[in-house]
Amino acid sequence: MNRLRARLSSLVLSLALCAPLAAHAGAQSPPAAFWFEGAPLPVEHAAPMNGDVAVGMRDPGLLRFLNRVGATIAYGAQQRYVVITANDRRTIAFVIGDARYTSGGSAMRAAFAPFAQGGDIQLPFIALARALYVEPIDIPGQTILEPQLGVMDVRPDGRRTIVTLHAATPISTHTIVDQNDRLQVAFDGVGTTLLPARKIGGPINEIDVFATGNARSPTATVTFAGAAGSMHQVASASPYEYTVVFGPPGVSLDLRSGAAPPTYARGAEPPQAGAAAVAAQPQTNAPQPYATDVPAVGGPPGTSVAPPPSYAAPGTGSPADAASPASASGPAVVTGVTFAPGDDAFSVHLAISGGTTYTWHRLLDDRWYLDLANATLTDAGRDEHPPSPLVDSVRIRQIGTADAPVVRIAFTLKGEHRVEAAPSGDGLTIAVSAAPDDATARIGTGSIGGATIAQTAPPVESAEPPVLEGAWKFGSGAALPVSGSRIIVLDPGHGGGDMGTAHNGLVEKLITLDISRRVRTLLVAQGWTVKMTRDSDIDPYNPALLPAMQTDGLPNASDRAYLQTRCNVANDVDARVFVSIHVNYSPSTSPSGTTFYYTKPQDVALAQALERAVIPAAGTADDGVVHANYYVTKHTTMPAVLIETAFISNPGDAAKLADPAWLSAIARGIASGIDAYARLRSQPPRADQ
Amino acid sequence: MKALRPALLAVLFLVAVATAWYVVSHKAGGVGDTITVYYTKNDGTTEVPWRVTLGAARDLPSVAFYAATQAVAGPPQGVDAVRFPATTRVLAATVAVPTVTIDLSNDVNSSAQGGLLETGEFKGLVWTMTALPGITSVTIRINGSAVATLPGGHLELDEPLTRAAF
Numbered sequence: 001m002n003r004l005r006a007r008l009s010s011l012v013l014s015l016a017l018c019a020p021l022a023a024h025a026g027a028q029s030p031p032a033a034f035w036f037e038g039a040p041l042p043v044e045h046a047a048p049m050n051g052d053v054a055v056g057m058r059d060p061g062l063l064r065f066l067n068r069v070g071a072t073i074a075y076g077a078q079q080r081y082v083v084i085t086a087n088d089r090r091t092i093a094f095v096i097g098d099a100r101y102t103s104g105g106s107a108m109r110a111a112f113a114p115f116a117q118g119g120d121i122q123l124p125f126i127a128l129a130r131a132l133y134v135e136p137i138d139i140p141g142q143t144i145l146e147p148q149l150g151v152m153d154v155r156p157d158g159r160r161t162i163v164t165l166h167a168a169t170p171i172s173t174h175t176i177v178d179q180n181d182r183l184q185v186a187f188d189g190v191g192t193t194l195l196p197a198r199k200i201g202g203p204i205n206e207i208d209v210f211a212t213g214n215a216r217s218p219t220a221t222v223t224f225a226g227a228a229g230s231m232h233q234v235a236s237a238s239p240y241e242y243t244v245v246f247g248p249p250g251v252s253l254d255l256r257s258g259a260a261p262p263t264y265a266r267g268a269e270p271p272q273a274g275a276a277a278v279a280a281q282p283q284t285n286a287p288q289p290y291a292t293d294v295p296a297v298g299g300p301p302g303t304s305v306a307p308p309p310s311y312a313a314p315g316t317g318s319p320a321d322a323a324s325p326a327s328a329s330g331p332a333v334v335t336g337v338t339f340a341p342g343d344d345a346f347s348v349h350l351a352i353s354g355g356t357t358y359t360w361h362r363l364l365d366d367r368w369y370l371d372l373a374n375a376t377l378t379d380a381g382r383d384e385h386p387p388s389p390l391v392d393s394v395r396i397r398q399i400g401t402a403d404a405p406v407v408r409i410a411f412t413l414k415g416e417h418r419v420e421a422a423p424s425g426d427g428l429t430i431a432v433s434a435a436p437d438d439a440t441a442r443i444g445t446g447s448i449g450g451a452t453i454a455q456t457a458p459p460v461e462s463a464e465p466p467v468l469e470g471a472w473k474f475g476s477g478a479a480l481p482v483s484g485s486r487i488i489v490l491d492p493g494h495g496g497g498d499m500g501t502a503h504n505g506l507v508e509k510l511i512t513l514d515i516s517r518r519v520r521t522l523l524v525a526q527g528w529t530v531k532m533t534r535d536s537d538i539d540p541y542n543p544a545l546l547p548a549m550q551t552d553g554l555p556n557a558s559d560r561a562y563l564q565t566r567c568n569v570a571n572d573v574d575a576r577v578f579v580s581i582h583v584n585y586s587p588s589t590s591p592s593g594t595t596f597y598y599t600k601p602q603d604v605a606l607a608q609a610l611e612r613a614v615i616p617a618a619g620t621a622d623d624g625v626v627h628a629n630y631y632v633t634k635h636t637t638m639p640a641v642l643i644e645t646a647f648i649s650n651p652g653d654a655a656k657l658a659d660p661a662w663l664s665a666i667a668r669g670i671a672s673g674i675d676a677y678a679r680l681r682s683q684p685p686r687a688d689q
Numbered sequence: 690m691k692a693l694r695p696a697l698l699a700v701l702f703l704v705a706v707a708t709a710w711y712v713v714s715h716k717a718g719g720v721g722d723t724i725t726v727y728y729t730k731n732d733g734t735t736e737v738p739w740r741v742t743l744g745a746a747r748d749l750p751s752v753a754f755y756a757a758t759q760a761v762a763g764p765p766q767g768v769d770a771v772r773f774p775a776t777t778r779v780l781a782a783t784v785a786v787p788t789v790t791i792d793l794s795n796d797v798n799s800s801a802q803g804g805l806l807e808t809g810e811f812k813g814l815v816w817t818m819t820a821l822p823g824i825t826s827v828t829i830r831i832n833g834s835a836v837a838t839l840p841g842g843h844l845e846l847d848e849p850l851t852r853a854a855f
Contacts, residue, residue: 076754076781080746083758083779088766091759095744102742104765164767238766355853447853498841501802508803563838582843585803587772588731595733597804597843626734628808629854631838631845642843644804 034061036134036145037169037189038216041065052111052127056120057082065145069132069168070240075121082114082121084128087240088166092131094123103131133168135191137215144215149192149222152207154200160247161202162255165222170239181226183234183244191218203230203246332356332375332448334407334427337396341388345433348394348409352427355449360421360601362442368419369410370430372448376405390417390432423448444601487529488674489570491580491632492516493642496539498562501585504654508583509537511657515645516581518667519674526675531573533566540565567635576678577606578636579670583657584644592650593621594666597642599633606639610673617669618662620646620653639677643670724752726759727816729771729809734855736816739764753821754782757791760817771809774799780832786823788849792830801842811844812855819852826851 034041043061047054055062057075066073070087084092090104099113108131110124126136133150136143147168155162165171167190177184194209208223224244226232232246233253245253332354340347352375360370381397392412400406411419411432418437421444422429428448492512494500500508513534520530534540539562570578584595594614596607607625615622623644633640645666646653656662723740730737741759743752757779763772773793777800780792791814801807811829818827826849829836837847 070775072776072778074754074758074778074780076750076779078750079754079782080748080751081744081755081758083755083762085758085762085778087775089762089772090765091741091762093744093755093758095746098745100745102744105740105742107742241766494841500841582804584805586731586733586805588769590769591731591733591805595804623733626808627855628804628843629845629848629850630804630843632843634845642804647805648803 033141034143034145035216036065037068037147041145046125047122049124050111052124054112054115054122055125056118056122058120062123062125065129065134066132069134069147070170071132082123084132086132087238090131092128094128096121101127133166135193139215146191146215146218147189149187149190149194149209149220152194152209154198154204154207156202157245159203159251160245160253161200161204162243162245163204163207163224164241164243166241168240171236171242173242176221177223180232181228181230183224183226183232185222185224185242187220187222187242189218190220191215192220194220203227203248332372334372334375334377334396337379337382339384339386339394341386341391343389345431346386346388346390347429347431349424350407350409350428350430352448355447357445357447358421358428360419360444360446362419362437366413366415366417367411368413369408370421370428371399372407372409372428374405375407377407388414388432390414390434421446442605445604446601485574485576485638486527487531487573487575488523488678489531489533489573489575489578490516490519491533491566491569491578493580493582495534495537498539501583501648503585503648504651504658506583506648506654506657508585508648511583511645511648511663512581513537515663515667515670518664519579519581519670522667522671523674526671528576528675528678531569531575533569540569563631564635566632570640571635571637575636575638577674578632578638578640579606579610579674580632580640580642581670582642582644584647585649586647587649589650592647592653593623594618594646595623595644596625597628597630597633597644598625598640599628599630600640602639603633603641606674606677607641609677610641610643610670613673613676614643614666614669617672618645618656618666620656620666724756724759725817725820726756727813727820728760728764728768729813731769731771731809733771733805733809734812736813737764737770738820749786749821749823750782750784753784753789753818753824754779756817756821757782757789757814760814761793763813771806771813773797773810773814781830784824787825788828789818789821789824789826790828790830791818792833795832797831798840801839804843807839807842807844808855811846811850815850815855816852 034043034046041061042064043055044059045056046059046061057073063073066084072085073082074085075082080096080098082094082096084094086092086104092101092103094101094110094114096114096116099110101108101110108127110127112124114121114123116122129136129145133148135146135148137146138144149165149167151164151166153162153164153166155164165187167187169189171190172188173185174188175183175185191213192209192211196210197206197208199206203226204224205227206225208225209220211218211220213219224232224246226246227248230246230248231251231253232244234242234244235255236243243255245255247253332352334350334352336351338349338351340349350372352372354375356373356375358370358372360368362368377396377398382395384394385392386394390413392414394409394411396407396409398405399408409430411430413419413432416437418433418435420431420433422431423446492509492515494509494512496509498509500512502508513536516532517535520532523530566580567578569575584591596611596614598604598607604625611622611625614620628642630642633642646657648654648657721743723742725738726741727736727738729735741756743755746752746755761773761777761779764770774796776794777796778794780794781790782792783790797810800810815827818824828849829846831839831846835847838845
């Protein structure tokens, strides 16, 4: 009897253990085949799970799906995020081991947490598809993935109204009705769950949306009913978008002119200042925002959201004061001063904690001083007479005011010796060398510890050294820096296989060569010797440099050699100045104008001289003197500037770039700027040089 | 009572393990629920911040990867912004405080089309990464390799970039 009881108990226990497994097996029935855009989606392995389907991140079916919807996937090994970027730049971020995910800034919850299996990351495919505006439709034995018109944005813009529809896949349309005040368009291959009808107001009375066809071959038809007498124009910025502008007669409907271009209410996007965005509410089965303690910045797809407090809407001109470059500067403390005298050189190292900016001044009587802004000295000031053939004395003082403390270090030199200031990881080194200096007064600026130069050196006309309480009073008469060389080096950007940018029928490498040749002609006529890094459509890269560059261990060393060749043309002859000529580009047609890029503090005056001469001559918008870490301006040993002459992508600028008269005009400006800068020297160039 | 003691100890042990796991897995590590991502306006210089919600992960390498991906993706379409080429992906983000190394896919090479675009793209990325706690510089790799510049580009990329570089 006991044996029977034991056997029965074992049987019951076995059944109890097996029941959940059997139930689990029943729930995880084989997944239906996926059908997408008229063909089977080649998903190799899909495992149903809690109402969703687990598909591997590297599954060819998933990759093909993402490719068709214009999305990219990123995952870093050993990291927990898998980030998918949608074709409208929304990011959908899954976290391994957590069912919560974010879509366009909204917190959501998936049916299961992504997990690692077999060297791949398994993702909730249905949740991902819906986030990408693709709706799964189950039919027996198959799941059809139907692309949707995911979002309709309606945005008043002055007297006109801009409507943008966004689809999961590239849009294909055919127009059914096209009258001034009425437009009916069929979107082939996409379904829709947008609201069927909505009243708008303004130049559009109503927009109606309805779906026809079937899941395998859907069509969404949209009817725009304009107000009496209204006009419309279609303008789309991407294959996934369809934009139509309605307005009354006499109002420009061209989005590339007149009023600001539209912005579209979606996700975490900023709203247009002063414009009440009217966003459509999609009736979708897409996952709804998950109630969570994680604050969602954006709303669900298709909704308009308020900006976070720190957000500055484009065009408002207030891009976050807290993030302005000036905020990078902080109080700095000079914690130590070290002297290193020698026969051929003399240096002083200032150990500095914190970031700050500095301005140095070369005076006419062999004196040189440097002011550290917003800096304090931990020790008392010092007066030193070092045993050096180069330096007579060095003095360090705390000057300025309590609110604006300044540390000044001043040198009295024993002759026209060159002084250079070089920031380092822990402070600043000022080196005096036996090399001759041109002994003209000048000013330069720099930064330490990540601080940004808030103000460039004052123009030469007002370069009076500041007189601060307790400071030494120095003479005035600062001038632009000069060297003894009479050689100007021009660098026509790009060349040979490197086209630069090419748009509107124009090619950058040819324009830069054309302008450079014109500048050369003018400078030679003014008595300068001009060298060009290239004088034809070639790549000036010097293969002889490659072995040396490869010792850097840089696999892409040819690029470094390519640019270093250009720098060496100037460095090898100790050129007076180096000017690199380029053409700018933007994906938007709106940016225009001329920009003067510099890297080194001693470049600033040259950039300013060029700016003063070029802008009036060329008649372009002045995009200013801008700091940038550009290779050719950084690795040249003389004042160097890279000029982006005009935007090839802007219709107005492109017309200028195509006009030989304008090319001559800007060449005159560049030559004039170089000459004005370089002519401030003790010996004017001779015509025979 | 003696018989219950092992069970009680086991329960206490499990509670301690669960508490330790919770604390470790929810460690903030200096990162809040959102991060600040920057993009550069079409003027090429103005940085605009926006807040992005984080998922559950808070460890700095994961957050750095997420932040870099957001910066490369840029703001939603329609916003006036300088953007990386659409297919550019972040392959890896490696943190060695105070530097983060961002490995970008080859697609970024097509963006060397003028100073505004190139500078604006990397400025937004550098500002985003240096907004993370303890990060002050960004090293760029392209498909795993150090490069001096983009092919035909301007910006020097084989040295760590800081905000002061722009």
